[in-house]
Amino acid sequence: MTPRPKFAAAARPALADTALRRALADTAADARARRAAAVAELPDWPALRAAGRAVKDRTLLNLDACLERLERAVVDAGGTVHWAENAAQAARTVVRLAAAAGAGEVAAPAASVLEEIGLDGALTAAGIAVHRTGADAEFPAGARVAVTGVDLMVAETGTMVALERAGDVRRCLTVPDALITVAGLEQVVPDRADLEVLLQSVSRSAGERLAPVVSAWTGVVAGDGPAAFHLVLVDNGRTRALADEVGRAALRCVGCDACLHVCPVYERTGPEPYGAPHAGPIGAIRTPQLRGVASAANASLPFASTLCGACADVCPVEIDIPEVLVRLRGKVVDARRGRPVPTPELAMMRAAAWTLTDPHRYEAALRGGTRWARLLARGGRIRRLPGRLGVWTDARDLPVPPARSFRVWWRDRGERP
Amino acid sequence: MTSRDRVLGRIRDALGPARGTPVAVPRDYRRHLGAGRADVLALFLERVAGHGTPVRHVGADELATALAAALWSRDVKRIIVPPGLPSGWLAELDGVEIAPDAPGTAPDAADTVVTGCAAAVAETGTIVLDGGRGQGRRALTLRPGLHLCVVHADQIAGTVPEAVARLLPSRPQTWLTGPAVAPGPSRAPSPHGPSALEVLVVED
Amino acid sequence: MRVALFVACFNDALFPGTGRAVVRLLERLGHEVAFPSAQTCCGQMHWTTGYHAEAAGLARGFAAAFAGHDAIVTPSASCAATVRRDHARILRAAGERDVPPAPPVHELTEFLVDVLGVTDVGASFPHRVAYHPTCHSARALGAGDRPLRLLRAVRGLELAEIPAADECCGFGGTFALKNADVSVALVADKVRHIRSAAPDVVCAVDNSCLAHIGGALSRQRSGVRVLHLAEILAGDGA
Numbered sequence: 131m132t133p134r135p136k137f138a139a140a141a142r143p144a145l146a147d148t149a150l151r152r153a154l155a156d157t158a159a160d161a162r163a164r165r166a167a168a169v170a171e172l173p174d175w176p177a178l179r180a181a182g183r184a185v186k187d188r189t190l191l192n193l194d195a196c197l198e199r200l201e202r203a204v205v206d207a208g209g210t211v212h213w214a215e216n217a218a219q220a221a222r223t224v225v226r227l228a229a230a231a232g233a234g235e236v237a238a239p240a241a242s243v244l245e246e247i248g249l250d251g252a253l254t255a256a257g258i259a260v261h262r263t264g265a266d267a268e269f270p271a272g273a274r275v276a277v278t279g280v281d282l283m284v285a286e287t288g289t290m291v292a293l294e295r296a297g298d299v300r301r302c303l304t305v306p307d308a309l310i311t312v313a314g315l316e317q318v319v320p321d322r323a324d325l326e327v328l329l330q331s332v333s334r335s336a337g338e339r340l341a342p343v344v345s346a347w348t349g350v351v352a353g354d355g356p357a358a359f360h361l362v363l364v365d366n367g368r369t370r371a372l373a374d375e376v377g378r379a380a381l382r383c384v385g386c387d388a389c390l391h392v393c394p395v396y397e398r399t400g401p402e403p404y405g406a407p408h409a410g411p412i413g414a415i416r417t418p419q420l421r422g423v424a425s426a427a428n429a430s431l432p433f434a435s436t437l438c439g440a441c442a443d444v445c446p447v448e449i450d451i452p453e454v455l456v457r458l459r460g461k462v463v464d465a466r467r468g469r470p471v472p473t474p475e476l477a478m479m480r481a482a483a484w485t486l487t488d489p490h491r492y493e494a495a496l497r498g499g500t501r502w503a504r505l506l507a508r509g510g511r512i513r514r515l516p517g518r519l520g521v522w523t524d525a526r527d528l529p530v531p532p533a534r535s536f537r538v539w540w541r542d543r544g545e546r547p
Numbered sequence: 548m549t550s551r552d553r554v555l556g557r558i559r560d561a562l563g564p565a566r567g568t569p570v571a572v573p574r575d576y577r578r579h580l581g582a583g584r585a586d587v588l589a590l591f592l593e594r595v596a597g598h599g600t601p602v603r604h605v606g607a608d609e610l611a612t613a614l615a616a617a618l619w620s621r622d623v624k625r626i627i628v629p630p631g632l633p634s635g636w637l638a639e640l641d642g643v644e645i646a647p648d649a650p651g652t653a654p655d656a657a658d659t660v661v662t663g664c665a666a667a668v669a670e671t672g673t674i675v676l677d678g679g680r681g682q683g684r685r686a687l688t689l690r691p692g693l694h695l696c697v698v699h700a701d702q703i704a705g706t707v708p709e710a711v712a713r714l715l716p717s718r719p720q721t722w723l724t725g726p727a728v729a730p731g732p733s734r735a736p737s738p739h740g741p742s743a744l745e746v747l748v749v750e751d
Numbered sequence: 752m753r754v755a756l757f758v759a760c761f762n763d764a765l766f767p768g769t770g771r772a773v774v775r776l777l778e779r780l781g782h783e784v785a786f787p788s789a790q791t792c793c794g795q796m797h798w799t800t801g802y803h804a805e806a807a808g809l810a811r812g813f814a815a816a817f818a819g820h821d822a823i824v825t826p827s828a829s830c831a832a833t834v835r836r837d838h839a840r841i842l843r844a845a846g847e848r849d850v851p852p853a854p855p856v857h858e859l860t861e862f863l864v865d866v867l868g869v870t871d872v873g874a875s876f877p878h879r880v881a882y883h884p885t886c887h888s889a890r891a892l893g894a895g896d897r898p899l900r901l902l903r904a905v906r907g908l909e910l911a912e913i914p915a916a917d918e919c920c921g922f923g924g925t926f927a928l929k930n931a932d933v934s935v936a937l938v939a940d941k942v943r944h945i946r947s948a949a950p951d952v953v954c955a956v957d958n959s960c961l962a963h964i965g966g967a968l969s970r971q972r973s974g975v976r977v978l979h980l981a982e983i984l985a986g987d988g989a
Contacts, residue, residue, distance in 0.1 A: 138931070141933055145933065177575050180573050181572055181573055181575075181576055184570055191570060192568075194562075213549070213550040214550060215553055284716060286716075295728050300685070300689065322711065323574075323711070323712075325716075326578075326708035327574075339670065339671040339673075340668070340673050343723060346722075351718075353684060354678050365554045372558060394921065395930075398933055430929075433929050433930065435923065435926065436922065436923025439886055439890035439891060440917075440918075440919070442890075443890060453840070456799055456801070459800060460801045464803075479802040482797070486791045496764050518928065522966070525939075526966030527965075528962065529966075535763050537788065540774075
C-alpha cells in the first residue's frame, strides 16, 4: 500500500475539480448560515460555550475517575464495559461480542469511531455482514445485533446519548439481542447536568435548535430494546493526546463539525486530503495527535491551515485550534531536529533567527537582501523567484523592496527638533 | 495486567500532576425563559408548527373529541396504544379498533400510534418520550405511520435545562424535534424517522 | 504622548512607506515618535512555522528592545497579536516560568481609536476604497469596526464593500509556500470578490496579506492597488 500523500499533494485533485469546489462551497455556505441563525437566537451563547469548555476540561483532567464512575454506572444498569488499547483490539472486541450473540449480520450506522477502528473490515473478515444504514440504505428488518457510536456518555448515570439528524441509532436501540456501543475515552462527561449544556451547544453548532432525534440509553431495560448492552471504550492514541497540556484541548471536541464549514481550506479541498476519520481543522489537530507525526502525511496536517482562526470562533467548547496547530508544528519541527543532515528549512530558519536576534546582523542582511531582490525586479515588480520561493511567484507577483529601508530613512531623517 | 488497567494507567501518566485538578463549571447560562405559562405554551405551539408538525391546543374536556377527530380526518381504522394510556383519551372513538401494544410483536408499519409524553421543550419545539406510562417501548413510535402525541400543558418546559432536570436519565429517552432528515444539505426526510407526527396540547 | 514605533521587519524592508506614514500621522496628531533601534522581528514566522526555540530568542529580544516604553504602536495586526497573545506562549513553551506580561503593543487603529480617542485624523483621500479585515485584525485582535470608523472620516473617500470580506486571503505565512495551490485558490476567490466591488484601492492593516492580495491583483493586471490603511490616514496615498 502506498502511503497517503502529504496534504498539499493530496489536495490537488480536489482543487482541480470545479464541480466539487462548487458543491463544497454550497454545503459550507448552507451550514454556516444555519449555524449562525441557530446561535444568534440564543442570548446566552457565550455562557454556553464557556460552560461546555469547562465541562470537557473537568472531564479530561479527571478522566480516569470519570471513566471508572461511568463503568460502575453502566454495570449497575445491567451493561458490560470493555476497554480497548488500540483500534485492532476494539474491532476484535466488537467482532467477538457480535459472534457470541450469534449474529450473522449487524446493523451499524456510520460513526467516525467505527471508521477509526476499521470495524467493517473486521466484521466482514469474521463472516458477519455489516449493514451500514444511512439515508439510502434501509434498516435491516431482521437485525438482532447493532453496533453504534455515541456522542456523549454521562458518568453519573451510565447513560449514552446520540444526537442525530436521521435517526439510525434510534433504530439500533430496538434490536432484540445485543447493542454494542463504541466510544472514545474522551466522550464521557461527569454529570447529567452537563447534558443541558452540550445538547444545546452541539445542536446549535450543527444549525439546529435541537438535533432532530436525540436518544439516551442506559444499560438494559426489560421489555424495551436489546437484552444485552456492551460499551467498548477506545484509547487508540487518545491518552497520547491527553499528555500534551496544550494539545489535550483537541479532546474537548464534541463532533459538531462547525469548524469544517467555516474553514477556508476545507471549503477548497474537502475531506479527502485530511485522511480518515476526521477532516477539517479538528482533523488537522486530532489525527497527528492520535497517530503521531512520524508519517509525512500526518506531519503535514498541522500546516494545512492559514491560522485564520475562524474555527476557534465557532467551536462550542472553545478549542483554540490555531494554538494547537502551532503547538503541533513545533512537534513536527522538533522531531526533525535530530536528523544527521538538517532540513533546508531548518537551516534557513536557524540562519534567519541568528540574523534577526542581532540588530546589526539584521541590518546587514536587510541591505544585502534588498540589493538581491532588486536585481530580480522587472517593471516594478518581481514576477519570478528562484528555488522553493518560486511557488509564490507561480501565481503572485512580489513587490520590489525600496532601496531605502524604514530604519535607514529614520536615521537619515535625523533627530527631530 | 488488563487493558483496563493499562488504559487507566496511561491516563494517569498522561495527566501527571494535573490529574484531579478541580474545574468549576460556570453555569450562568439561561435555565428559564423568564416568560409566563401562557407565553411558554404559545412558544411551544409556534415552534412545533414551525417544524411542519400539525399541532392543536385543546381544553381538557375537548381532548377525547379532538383525538377522535384527528383520527377520523385521516380515515384511521385501527390504532395501537401503549400500556397505561389514559382510557378517557379514547372515550369518543367510534369504529376504530384499539389494539394494545404487545412486546415481542412487530406491529404493522402503517398502524397509527397514540401516546403521551414525558416532557416537552418550548424553545426547541421538542417532545420527549421515555418509555413511561402511556408512552410505550421505543419500537412502538418508530414506524412510518402516524404518531399522535398528547402533551399536557404543564409538561412543557421552557428550555432544555428545565427539561433535563425534569427527566430521569436512566429511562430510555427519545427527544424528537421536527422531522428527522437525511444527512447532507438536501434535508430530505429520513427513511428512519417518524414520518407523521401530530401533537395535541391539552390544557389542564 | 511619546509613542514607540514597532515597524515590523516585513514593513521595514518591503514597505517602509507604511512606517513613514505612521510617523507622519502620529506627529500630525501632536505626538512624539520614537524608534527603538534594537528592534528586529517579533518571531511570528518562526513561531507559526514550528521553530519555537528560535522564536523564544526573538521574543526576548523584542522585550529588551522595547523595555521602558509604555505606548508601543505597530502597523501590523499580526505582529501585534504575536506579541500580545503569543509571546507568553512562546516563552512558556521554551520552559520559562513566571513569564512577564508582554510589552503593551497596540495595532495602529486600536491605538488611534482606543488610546488617542480619535476617528477623524484629518486625512483626505478622494478614491474608492475597499477594506479587507485581515484575520489577525478581525479575529486575533478583535479590531471590530475601528478601521472602518477611521476610513469613514477620511475626506473624499468612498467605501466599497467586499463580498465575504471576513474570509482569509490565503496568505498564512509559510502556508503560502507549503500549500501554495490552496493558497492560490483562496486568493483567487478573494481577488474575484474584490474586483466585483470595483475599488481603486484595497487597504488593510497587515502588509503581509496585502502583499499576497496585491501580488495576485498585479499578476492579473487588475489596476486595483493595495495600500496600508496608515498610508491613507496619513493623507499622502493619492
